[in-house]
Amino acid sequence: MRSATQDGALVSLRGVRKAFGSIEVLRGVDLNVAKGQVVAIIGPSGSGKSTILRTINGLTPVDHGVITVGDITVTDPRVDKVALRHRVGMVFQQYNLFPHKTVLENVAMAPIQVLGEPRRQVEERAKDLLAGMRLPEKALSYPGELSGGQQQRVAIARALCMQPEVILFDEVTAALDPEMVKEVLSAVRKVAEDGMTCILVTHEMRFAREAANRIYFTDKGVIVEQGEPKAFFENPRDPRTIEFLDKVL
Amino acid sequence: MLEVFRQFALDLKASGINLTILYDAFDFERFVSGLMTTCALIVICTLFSILIGGAGAAVLALSRGPAAMLVRAYVALIRNTPLLVQMYFFYFAVGSLMPVGQNAIGLPVPMIGNFTWAVIALSLYAGAFNIETFRSGLGAVHNSYEEAALALGYSRFKAFRYVVVPLGLRFSFASLANNLVDLTKSTTVAYAIGVAELLYVSNQIWSDSLNTFEMMNVMLAIYLLLTGIVVWIIGRVQAAMSLPGFGAN
Numbered sequence: 001m002r003s004a005t006q007d008g009a010l011v012s013l014r015g016v017r018k019a020f021g022s023i024e025v026l027r028g029v030d031l032n033v034a035k036g037q038v039v040a041i042i043g044p045s046g047s048g049k050s051t052i053l054r055t056i057n058g059l060t061p062v063d064h065g066v067i068t069v070g071d072i073t074v075t076d077p078r079v080d081k082v083a084l085r086h087r088v089g090m091v092f093q094q095y096n097l098f099p100h101k102t103v104l105e106n107v108a109m110a111p112i113q114v115l116g117e118p119r120r121q122v123e124e125r126a127k128d129l130l131a132g133m134r135l136p137e138k139a140l141s142y143p144g145e146l147s148g149g150q151q152q153r154v155a156i157a158r159a160l161c162m163q164p165e166v167i168l169f170d171e172v173t174a175a176l177d178p179e180m181v182k183e184v185l186s187a188v189r190k191v192a193e194d195g196m197t198c199i200l201v202t203h204e205m206r207f208a209r210e211a212a213n214r215i216y217f218t219d220k221g222v223i224v225e226q227g228e229p230k231a232f233f234e235n236p237r238d239p240r241t242i243e244f245l246d247k248v249l
Numbered sequence: 250m251l252e253v254f255r256q257f258a259l260d261l262k263a264s265g266i267n268l269t270i271l272y273d274a275f276d277f278e279r280f281v282s283g284l285m286t287t288c289a290l291i292v293i294c295t296l297f298s299i300l301i302g303g304a305g306a307a308v309l310a311l312s313r314g315p316a317a318m319l320v321r322a323y324v325a326l327i328r329n330t331p332l333l334v335q336m337y338f339f340y341f342a343v344g345s346l347m348p349v350g351q352n353a354i355g356l357p358v359p360m361i362g363n364f365t366w367a368v369i370a371l372s373l374y375a376g377a378f379n380i381e382t383f384r385s386g387l388g389a390v391h392n393s394y395e396e397a398a399l400a401l402g403y404s405r406f407k408a409f410r411y412v413v414v415p416l417g418l419r420f421s422f423a424s425l426a427n428n429l430v431d432l433t434k435s436t437t438v439a440y441a442i443g444v445a446e447l448l449y450v451s452n453q454i455w456s457d458s459l460n461t462f463e464m465m466n467v468m469l470a471i472y473l474l475l476t477g478i479v480v481w482i483i484g485r486v487q488a489a490m491s492l493p494g495f496g497a498n
Contacts, residue, residue: 057400059396059399059400081399081402081404082402082404085399085400085401086402089400090397090400092393092396092397092400094393096393096394096396096397097397098394098397098398098412098416099416099494099495100415100416100419100492100495109411110398110402110403113403113407114401114402114403114407115402142492142494143494144492144493144494144495145493158401162401162402
């Protein structure tokens with residue numbers, strides 16, 4: 001139904017550059033994600049990982065380069081933002097649930113208010129998603145009444161309820177207590193195993209290795225190395241990758 | 250019952266405390282009519298000032314153009330000049346430029362009466378302060394909430410309307426209560442342009458009955474009661490809108 005780009009990628013970044021003031025955060029990033037692929041982006045703090053994610057759904061405009069998602073050119077100034085964000089979901093480090101809405105409203109409001117889908121149908125879907133996240137009894141609670149791990153699972157359900165083709169996970173476990181990391185990671189994993197295309201920025205190396213089928217390593221605004229998880233973690237080639245993996249593993 | 254009050258007031262008078270408003274029908278009526286006028290000023294100006302505050306803050310939040318400059322100029326002008334001067338300005342300066350009608354016997358009657366001018370002056374006065382209150386309330390909403398809405402396909406305006414405003418309002422109550430207490434007290438300035446509000450009629454009463462000391466005490470008690478009611482109402486609204494786990498309360 002939707003035409004992919006010539007090389008078969010659902011998400012594609014070509015020579016993406018971005019500077020905040022005089023600081024160059026992205027210095028020519030190329031990245032391809034095929035449909036159904038799970039990609040993990042790892043690297044030191046400040047290497048531009050989160051910025052890469054934010055350029056893909058247009059939250060951060062780029063200075064140079066071309067980004068496409070399916071047949072949408074994100075970097076086109078006249079891009080249809082609703083269509084883009086319908087197709088690309090995002091889950092944030094701090095969950096960013098709306099505190100004045102119940103869990104069910106959080107999950108269902110965007111498809112109703114943005115896409116104009118019928119309320120009843122969306123709420124059915126939202127309830128199913130909450131059940132899938134093992135939170136069916138929390139539908140009428142407010143986010144402030146939930147633990148961090150529960151909030152993050154609601155945020156994943158909220159992203160899924162837009163029925164996107166790809167979801168961006170931006171360090172989704174970084175704000176969580178250790179015992180909650182696991183429940184969120186298994187929720188992310190479930191999303192990935194259900195066939196959703198996922199791009200993850202993460203510091204959880206073990207998770208990246210187990211859940212992703214491609215690893216990108218970024219440093220100082222460029223992608224230094226990429227590969228299959230096994231090869232990447234067992235035989236890193238670039239000295240910067242080796243140094244980083246030495247520190248974190 | 251009324252007779253009991255009357256007898257009590259007469260006994261008080263015998264002991265040297267002369268509250269004419271409790272036993273003299275004429276003074277009682279004057280007093281009640283003044284109180285009603287004061288209450289009308291408070292209610293009407295509160296509504297208009299909140300509308301002005303909301304509209305002004307929305308302009309400041311959503312626009313950078315000449316509209317925002319106009320709002321800022323209005324706020325600066327009102328906040329940095331005395332209310333009494335503003336009241337005189339509207340009544341004497343602007344009022345003198347307004348068309349004048351005629352009554353049945355051919356005497357000139359201004360199209361805009363002094364009560365209306367008082368409403369205009371007080372609403373614009375409190376409105377300017379409310380703009381600042383709502384503006385800072387909106388500013389206190391962390392932009393991660395707006396970002397989450399944008400990532401879900403909301404336009405900037407829709408994100409403002411459905412996410413930022415409901416949250417910002419909750420940060421505004423303390424300061425809003427302050428402004429409305431100030432407005433309640435400031436209705437006495439309408440005396441200066443001959444609006445027969447509470448202070449005006451009380452002055453008439455103590456001039457006739459020479460019970461200045463008693464009426465001054467009545468004034469203090471009544472305004473304390475009125476501001477107490479204003480604060481209580483806002484407290485109720487704030488409590489009704491409080492959210493679990495959201496830091497604005």
